[in-house]
Amino acid sequence: MAEAEFSTLVEVSLRVNGERVSRRVEARRHLIDFLRLDLGLTGSHAGCEHGVCGACTVRVDGEIVRGCLTLAAQLDGADVWTIEGLSDTGEVRDLQQAFVARNALQCGYCTPGMLATCADLLERSPAPSRAEIREHISGNYCRCTGYEAIIDAVETVAAARRAATGQVAIGQATIGETAE
Amino acid sequence: MIAKPAIPDVLREPGPGIGKPLSRVDGPLKVTGQARYAAEFNVPGLVHGYIVSSTITKGRITRIDTAAALRRPGVLHVFTHENRPHVAWFDRKWKDEDAPSGSPFRPLYDDRIVHAMQPVALVVAETFEAAREGARLVQVEYEAEPHETDLAARRHEAFTPGKEKGGFEPPPKPRGDPDRALAEAAVKVDVEYVQPTEHHNPMEMHGSTVVYNDDGTLTVHDKTQGAPNSHSWVCSVFGLSKSAVRVISPFVGGAFGSGLRPQHQLFMAVMAALQLKRSVRVELSRPQMFTFGHRPPTIQRVALGAAPDGTLQAMIHEAVQESSQFENYVEIVVNWSGQQYRCDNVRLDYKLARLDVFTPLDMRAPGAATGVPAIEMAMDELAHALRMDPVELRLRNYTDRDPNQDKPFSSKELRACFAQGAERFGWSRRNPQPRSMREGRQLIGWGVASGVWDAMQGQADARATLGIDGHLVVASATADIGTGTYTVMSQIAAGTLGLPIGNVTFKLGDSALPMAPIEGGSWTVSSVGSAVLAACERVRGRLYKLAAKMEGAPLGKAKPADMVLTDGHVALAADPARRVPIAEVMRSGGVLAIEEEARSVPYYVKRAQHTLATHSAVFAEVRVDEDLGTVQVSRIVSAVAAGRIINPKTAGSQVMGGVVMGIGMALEEETFMDHGLGRYMNHDLAEYHVPVNADIGSIDVIFVDEHDEVVNPLGAKGVGEIGIVGVPAAIANAVFHATGVRVRELPITLDKVLAGLSRRSAA
Numbered sequence: 001m002a003e004a005e006f007s008t009l010v011e012v013s014l015r016v017n018g019e020r021v022s023r024r025v026e027a028r029r030h031l032i033d034f035l036r037l038d039l040g041l042t043g044s045h046a047g048c049e050h051g052v053c054g055a056c057t058v059r060v061d062g063e064i065v066r067g068c069l070t071l072a073a074q075l076d077g078a079d080v081w082t083i084e085g086l087s088d089t090g091e092v093r094d095l096q097q098a099f100v101a102r103n104a105l106q107c108g109y110c111t112p113g114m115l116a117t118c119a120d121l122l123e124r125s126p127a128p129s130r131a132e133i134r135e136h137i138s139g140n141y142c143r144c145t146g147y148e149a150i151i152d153a154v155e156t157v158a159a160a161r162r163a164a165t166g167q168v169a170i171g172q173a174t175i176g177e178t179a180e
Numbered sequence: 181m182i183a184k185p186a187i188p189d190v191l192r193e194p195g196p197g198i199g200k201p202l203s204r205v206d207g208p209l210k211v212t213g214q215a216r217y218a219a220e221f222n223v224p225g226l227v228h229g230y231i232v233s234s235t236i237t238k239g240r241i242t243r244i245d246t247a248a249a250l251r252r253p254g255v256l257h258v259f260t261h262e263n264r265p266h267v268a269w270f271d272r273k274w275k276d277e278d279a280p281s282g283s284p285f286r287p288l289y290d291d292r293i294v295h296a297m298q299p300v301a302l303v304v305a306e307t308f309e310a311a312r313e314g315a316r317l318v319q320v321e322y323e324a325e326p327h328e329t330d331l332a333a334r335r336h337e338a339f340t341p342g343k344e345k346g347g348f349e350p351p352p353k354p355r356g357d358p359d360r361a362l363a364e365a366a367v368k369v370d371v372e373y374v375q376p377t378e379h380h381n382p383m384e385m386h387g388s389t390v391v392y393n394d395d396g397t398l399t400v401h402d403k404t405q406g407a408p409n410s411h412s413w414v415c416s417v418f419g420l421s422k423s424a425v426r427v428i429s430p431f432v433g434g435a436f437g438s439g440l441r442p443q444h445q446l447f448m449a450v451m452a453a454l455q456l457k458r459s460v461r462v463e464l465s466r467p468q469m470f471t472f473g474h475r476p477p478t479i480q481r482v483a484l485g486a487a488p489d490g491t492l493q494a495m496i497h498e499a500v501q502e503s504s505q506f507e508n509y510v511e512i513v514v515n516w517s518g519q520q521y522r523c524d525n526v527r528l529d530y531k532l533a534r535l536d537v538f539t540p541l542d543m544r545a546p547g548a549a550t551g552v553p554a555i556e557m558a559m560d561e562l563a564h565a566l567r568m569d570p571v572e573l574r575l576r577n578y579t580d581r582d583p584n585q586d587k588p589f590s591s592k593e594l595r596a597c598f599a600q601g602a603e604r605f606g607w608s609r610r611n612p613q614p615r616s617m618r619e620g621r622q623l624i625g626w627g628v629a630s631g632v633w634d635a636m637q638g639q640a641d642a643r644a645t646l647g648i649d650g651h652l653v654v655a656s657a658t659a660d661i662g663t664g665t666y667t668v669m670s671q672i673a674a675g676t677l678g679l680p681i682g683n684v685t686f687k688l689g690d691s692a693l694p695m696a697p698i699e700g701g702s703w704t705v706s707s708v709g710s711a712v713l714a715a716c717e718r719v720r721g722r723l724y725k726l727a728a729k730m731e732g733a734p735l736g737k738a739k740p741a742d743m744v745l746t747d748g749h750v751a752l753a754a755d756p757a758r759r760v761p762i763a764e765v766m767r768s769g770g771v772l773a774i775e776e777e778a779r780s781v782p783y784y785v786k787r788a789q790h791t792l793a794t795h796s797a798v799f800a801e802v803r804v805d806e807d808l809g810t811v812q813v814s815r816i817v818s819a820v821a822a823g824r825i826i827n828p829k830t831a832g833s834q835v836m837g838g839v840v841m842g843i844g845m846a847l848e849e850e851t852f853m854d855h856g857l858g859r860y861m862n863h864d865l866a867e868y869h870v871p872v873n874a875d876i877g878s879i880d881v882i883f884v885d886e887h888d889e890v891v892n893p894l895g896a897k898g899v900g901e902i903g904i905v906g907v908p909a910a911i912a913n914a915v916f917h918a919t920g921v922r923v924r925e926l927p928i929t930l931d932k933v934l935a936g937l938s939r940r941s942a943a
Contacts, residue, residue, distance in 0.1 A: 007253065007310070028309050037308065042220035043213015045433065047383045048466050048865035055383055071571035088437050100207035103833045107662025108210025109383040109433030115211065140873040141865065143434050144662045146836025148879045 010073040016041070017085025025072045032056040032067030036084060043083040043112045047141065054140030057113035058082050064120045083112035092119050094160060098153035106144035114140045118154050126162055130155060198675045198894070201774035201829035204667045205681065206431070206660065211387075215431040218403040219387030220465050220807045222641050226389070227256060229452050229462040230311035231444060232301035232318045233471065234251045234293050237858030238327035238536045241291040241300060241320055249303055249317040254310030255873040257456060258318060259448075264288045265455050266419075278440040278542065278697050279408045280345040282507030285539065287447045293322065294505060295538045296859040299473045304460060314362055327536035327858040335500045335906060338531035344510045347636065347701070351514050352584045356525030358483075361494035361695035364487025369561040373482065373554045376850040377502075378475040380543050381870060382661075384433020386444045386472075387600040390453040398453060400427045402446050405439035406698035408657050411691035413442045429689035432661040436841070437542040439661065440700050443472050444475055464800035470863035474851060476502040478513065478550050482558035485525075490568050490576040492523040497555060497717025503532040504539040511540075511547030511694070515584060516632050517555040519791065522579040536858055542700060545901035548633050549908070553845075556629035556909030557924070560916065570628050570913065571598055571797075582791035590790040590890035591716055593821035594630060597797035597884050601819030602628075604880060605799035614920040623804045623920025624814075631796035631906030635823065635888075635897035636703040637782040641694035642711035644673065644719050645775040648766045654715065655687040658696035658708045663900055665831030669712050672825055672894070677723075680747030683859075686712075694777060702794070702898030705826060707780065710892045714778035715891055720745055722776065726769035727760060734760045778867045786890045792821040794897045798839075798906035802914040809930035809937065811915055813843050814877035816907065821884040828883060831899045835881045838903020844871045845904070846911035847927050 006028040013022045016039060023038055035041040035058070047055030049068050050088045056067035059081040092115050098104070105111045114137060121128060121136040128136065133154045134147075142150065209215040234241075246258035267286065268274060274284035287299045302883065303314035322390065328334060362368055384403060391399040398420075405409045406428070449462040464471075478501045485494035497517040505511045514528040534835060543549075561569035575598065581588050602608065609615065610626050617624035642656040648853040654673045660666050670684040689694060696708050725739035727750040735743065735752055744753045751759035766774065801815035816839050825831045848869040852861045862868050881903075888895045908926060916922050921936030 006313070026307070026309055036220070037222065037767060040222055041213075042216060042222070045217070045384065047385070050466075050864060050866060052865045053383065083211075087212040096208075096211040099211050100203050103204060103207075103829050105204075105207065105210055105662075106664070106833060106837065107383065107432060107434040108206070108215050109217065109662075111210050112213045134873040134876070138872040140871060141383060141870060143381060143841075143870060144837045145438070145833055146838075146840040146879055147871075147873045147876045148836050149833060150873070 012073060012076045014075050014078045014080060015082045017082060017088065027071065027073045029072045030068055031058070031070040031072050031075065034072035035067060041082050041084050045109050045112065047110070050073070054117060055110050057114045057116045057140065059116055064116050083115060086116070086119070094157045095119060095153065098157045102149045102153040104145060104149040104153040110140060110142045114142065114150065121154070122158055122161065126158060128158060186614050198671060198826050199824070200671070202667060202671055202681060202827055204664055204830060205670050206666045208494060212802050217384055218401045218429065219389055219461055221389045221391070221401045223391050223459050226459045226461055227304055227456070228308040228311045229302045229304045229448055229460055230315040231299045231448060231462065231464065231468060232276065232303065232315045232320070233468060234295035234300045234320070236293055236322045236324045237296040237329070239293050239322050239324040241293065242323050243321040244301065246301070247719050248319065249314035251788045252310060252314050254306040255314040256306065257304045257453060257636050258314065259288060260300065261290050261380040263286045265451060268417050271815040276413045276441050277406060280509050285506060287288070287444050295536060296910060297468065299444050299448070302452060302458065302462065303928050304452050310700045316825055320734060329535050329537055329853050329858045330855045331479060331500065331502050331533055331535065334535060335479055335534040338500045338511055338533040340530070341508050341510050341532050344508045348510045349512060349515060351528035351530050352518060354527040358494045358496050358525040358527040359498065361525035362483050362485040362496065362853045365399060365457050365493045365518050366488050367562065367565050368376060368483065368485040369558055369565060370483035371558060371561060372922060373480045373557060375550055376926065377477045378543060378845065378849045379470050379851050380436040380438035381469060381865065381868060382434030382436060382438055385464050385469055386438065386443045386445050387461065388449040389461040390449040391459045392453045392457055396427045398450065400450065402429050403432055403439055404429050405432070405435050405659050405700055407659065407689050407691040408695055409698050410442050410446055417447065418450060418870065420758040424793050427691040429659060432659060435543045435661040436472065437546065437700060440542055440698050441473065453467070466597065466865060467863040470851065470860050472538055474511065475543040475546070475550070476540035480551070480554040483811065484558050484562045485698070486562055486566060488566070488764050490566050490573045492577045492734060494525045495521065495523045496527045497551070498529040499551060500531045500533055500538060502535050502540060505534050506536055507539040508542040509530060510543065513547045513551035515547055516552050519582050520555065520630065520632055521577040523577065544838065545633055545904050548901065548905045549845065552905050553908040553912070556906065556911050560627065560909070560913040561922065571602060571607065574598065574630060585791055587789060587791050589732060590792045591823065591886050591888040592793070592795060593884045593886040594795040594797065597795055597821050598818040600882050600884055601797040601799050601817050604882060605817040605935040607645045607799060614917050621806045623806055623918040625802050625804065625914040625916065627796050627800045627910045627912065627914030628916055629906040629909035629913060630713065631798060631902055633702060633792055633794045633901040633905055634794035635882055635891050636701050637706040637710070637892055638697040638703055639779060639781050640696045640707040640711040641777060641779045642708065642715040643694045643777040644715035644776065645773055646677065646719050648685050648763050650679065650762060652677060653685045653687065654684065654712055655693045656696045656708050656711060657690055657693040658688045658704055660688055660697040661699060663704065663834060664827060665699065667830055668705055668826045669709060672709050672712045673716050676713055677720055678747060702900040702902065705894065705896045706892045709826065709894050709896060710780035711778055713893055714780050715776050718776035718778055719774050722774050723750055723762060723765055727765045730760065730765060730768045738836040782892065783890060787923055790890050792891055792897070794820065796902050796906045798910040800910035800914040802911060802918055804915060804918045804933060806937065809933035811847055811928060811933065813911055817880045818881065818903065818906070819884055820899065820902055821886040822899045823888040823891055824904060826884045826894070826896055831883065832881045835903035838880050838901070839879050840871050840876060842907025843875065843911065844910040845926060847929070850927050
């Protein structure tokens with residue numbers, strides 16, 4: 001019977017936020033429920049349950065994915081990062097600071113997924129225009145803030161990161177010129 | 181648990197005074213994923229419930245077969261109307277703080293089906309997935325009866341509701357002879373507007389985690405806008421003592437009204453926990469988020485007559501709105517028109533039509549977001565007919581007294597809203613001619629509308645406890661649904677006691693805390709903020725008394741009236757350099773903590789002599805694709821007068837969020853009903869469109885200075901609703917200015933624009 005297979009237990013070993021995790025999970029368990037229920041990582045949220053709203057966005061093997069469209073059983077050997085891990089490593093700290101400073105959140109429910117998506121954008125595109133930011137994070141719904149502050153926050157962080165790396169580049173160029 | 185330090189140190193920001201743009205104090209917890217919502221409290225032995233929804237709209241259940249569900253591994257129990265535990269019988273036991281008159285819905289009460297997707301069973305299982313699978317295996321047979329869900333079909337059987345609900349005012353009696361004045365007016369418009377069903381759709385679905393404690397008491401984590409409301413409802417419905425239940429709700433993932441009444445998941449989780457003596461979680465699915473209340477569809481007629489100079493001579497505003505068969509949901513839809521404009525001949529009329537739907541439910545600016553767009557679109561039509569600037573027309577008929585009640589406004593800076601908004605927007609450069617601006621195939625239009633909302637206040641309690649360590653804990657059972665309650669209450673407390681914001685902890689969302697009303701209607705700052713202020717003022721008074729009695733009289737012979745609190749010290753107002761640390765004052769008085777509780781009550785007498793309202797002027801720029809009919813809102817300027825703004829950062833965010841929801845109302849949001857089936861067709865977030873980032877252009881919020889000594893001791897009116905109210909009409913009016921096409925049925929989707937454009941070119 002087909003239904004029986006959905007509850008079949010599947011052995012998975014993966015890394016979550018840098019820690020090795022081995023579990024037997026039902027084949028039908030979604031990644032978002034695995035994170036929230038099995039691992040207690042409740043920072044990732046479910047909003048629409050069908051891949052539209054982005055509240056469950058997490059990083060798997062370097063790509064952002066929908067936790068509600070991914071089955072935990074698919075993730076043997078995967079490297080998963082959630083907001084808890086991204087906070088601990090400090091990787092998104094500047095984004096988090098900017099979100100708070102700009103009030104780019106209200107209820108906070110969409111925020112962890114939004115941060116994961118914004119981090120993904122800045123990795124791909126260090127100098128996005130406001131239109132590009134809007135486009136990239138349009139798969140992450142926010143019902144509270146009016147979006148404007150989110151764009152402001154991402155724009156600020158992008159500029160700050162460019163300034164930081166720009167200084168390094170200028171420094172290297174100076175060294176290069178001196179060597180000539 | 182993550183024990184890493186919180187990320188941004190908002191507590192070191194300059195502050196804490198009222199009016200400062202502090203960052204939200206709950207921000208660090210939310211950006212790190214540490215804020216816990218109702219369905220995130222995991223306890224050992226937790227089981228999961230999943231609701232089975234009816235497949236018919238009206239009729240009765242003839243047979244319900246749970247055997248297949250119960251055979252599935254992991255399924256523990258299936259609750260139906262046949263085996264549910266005893267619950268209250270009287271209607272009044274099912275009433276909550278936001279209940280209108282009528283007979284509240286009772287889940288699993290009997291075999292009657294009164295609306296589509298009504299809960300008919302709850303499957304409880306060891307895992308969420310097993311519960312969901314079990315729910316699919318419950319077989320229900322029905323005897324269906326004919327239903328009616330189409331407002332247009334019932335509009336002529338509508339009735340005039342009475343008071344029905346606290347906070348609702350029936351329309352005032354007619355003034356003058358509006359029909360005759362309309363017939364005789366030189367210029368007139370007489371049009372009908374249609375607005376659809378909308379659903380709140382907060383990002384977090386409604387969930388309740390009920391922890392069954394060893395002593396049989398319940399700790400309920402509920403998604404609600406009022407922990408005390410959920411608490412008293414649960415106790416009343418299940419016949420439990422107040423001490424047997426505690427409702428906790430520290431974080432709420434948005435609500436917009438959806439959490440004003442206890443929802444199905446709360447009943448289900450409590451019922452299952454009591455019966456099974458286990459901890460139970462029930463979450464609604466996103467489609468089930470469309471089963472417990474909505475902004476009701478409304479048909480409105482607005483007729484305006486004016487003299488050639490724009491003076492209003494006749495105003496008729498009639499609304500027919502949906503309600504359910506079992507409750508009389510009411511909201512203030514038409515009264516606003518008579519309040520906003522001076523006119524001698526006015527008739528305002530509001531009726532309800534009973535349909536086979538769930539009872540509607542307050543959704544952001546309930547009533548105003550429906551009625552004000554209608555009058556404000558009609559005013560634009562009138563301005564066009566008069567060949568008059570729409571701002572000028574509004575100012576021509578401006579009123580400093582509320583004509584409905586013949587009372588002065590406690591304050592009304594709407595003129596300043598128009599002036600400052602117009603200036604920021606560049607309104608003076610507007611060519612009044614429709615279709616006068618374009619860029620390639622993009623038609624550009626500018627529109628304006630005003631907004632209005634009540635400045636309400638309820639009774640609330642707060643407790644303030646100042647420790648000798650200088651830390652202040654303030655508590656009230658209110659909610660923070662993202663609005664900024666934690667932050668502004670901390671700010672009011674810190675400001676009153678001259679403490680750094682980092683020394684203040686505000687506690688909310690707990691039925692064990694001092695009483696507060698449901699959080700809604702923009703009244704939380706007014707109600708709870710006033711209680712926080714009062715409690716902190718009492719603490720301050722006691723500190724002053726202790727300081728006056730200090731040995732050695734470090735402040736001389738100063739009386740309490742001569743003292744101020746600043747920077748953790750009691751100081752002389754006349755000479756702030758002479759000061760004593762609070763800790764020293766308390767030590768000298770022999771107290772380790774000062775605790776005071778206060779109840780704030782509105783200024784009933786002063787309020788009764790005035791009309792109290794927030795106002796806004798909203799300016800919108802749209803770009804309409806002439807070939808595709810798509811509408812993009814490129815710019816919004818919203819100028820708001822809402823009394824004193826406690827925190828411009830969180831308040832500005834509220835207004836921007838309201839603007840975006842207003843854009844949704846104007847262009848996107850609509851829950852479609854299949855009247856044949858009596859069911860909503862697009863009950864998910866893929867098909868119920870809400871604005872996403874790419875739909876939004878620039879949003880500029882202005883807070884106009886407004887002084888008000890009637891509204892409450894803070895002078896603050898609240899901003900949760902006003903942000904949305906003027907937006908839909910401003911956009912609709914801008915679409916007309918861009919295209920010459922009037923779309924009178926929201927949302928203004930491309931099919932309606934294209935139909936109008938082709939009618940126009942055919943003519």
